[in-house]
Amino acid sequence: MFDKIGASVTSLSMGVILIVLGLIIPVIGPILIFVGVISLFSSIIGPFLGIKPLRLPCPYCGTEIAVMNSKKGINCKACKQRVVIKDNEFIKINS
Numbered sequence: 001m002f003d004k005i006g007a008s009v010t011s012l013s014m015g016v017i018l019i020v021l022g023l024i025i026p027v028i029g030p031i032l033i034f035v036g037v038i039s040l041f042s043s044i045i046g047p048f049l050g051i052k053p054l055r056l057p058c059p060y061c062g063t064e065i066a067v068m069n070s071k072k073g074i075n076c077k078a079c080k081q082r083v084v085i086k087d088n089e090f091i092k093i094n095s
């Protein structure tokens, strides 16, 4: 998670630098601004792309659980059983 934030900040500052350079250097400016905007955009959107919330029923008790798919598992809030997240699906830990 910290790695993602670090990469995002690097990408963000790189985007700003490219845009500033693009404003200073008129000949290749539009290219730099274009690349800078892409870099800025991806740094803002990127972290959200890999993290999608899942809403699936607990395999033990059927209670709907909301969890980020970046997690490997979660304990069901209703029955306290350990639920493993695999391929965007909830499975029982002993199955």
Ligand SMILES: [Zn+2]
Residues within 6 Å of the ligand: 058, 059, 060, 061, 062, 063, 076, 077, 078, 079, 080, 081
């Ligand atoms: Zn449950």
